Amino acid sequence: xxxxxxxxxxxxxxxxxxxxxxxxxxxxxxxxxxxxxxxxxxxxxxxxxxxxxxxxxxxxxxxxxxxxxxxxxxx
Numbered sequence: 447x448x449x450x451x452x453x454x455x456x457x458x459x460x461x462x463x464x465x466x467x468x469x470x471x472x473x474x475x476x477x478x479x480x481x482x483x484x485x486x487x488x489x490x491x492x493x494x495x496x497x498x499x500x501x502x503x504x505x506x507x508x509x510x511x512x513x514x515x516x517x518x519x520x521x
Contacts (some may be wrong), residue, residue, distance in 0.1 A: 450501050452490040455514040458486050475499025
């Protein structure tokens, strides 16, 4: 398992955070209950199985929702 942090452009409302969290919960490969989105600092954090999912897949899905990714960090 790996953990990822994705920095987004500033989120404009708390419902934006909820929308992204809902997206993450639908991904096969994200460890259950590890996905969180902080409205205050516009960061997305989650743990994932790199054999099922890549951070790039998550970034693309977030972009499709209309949010811009600044950078990602994987540990």
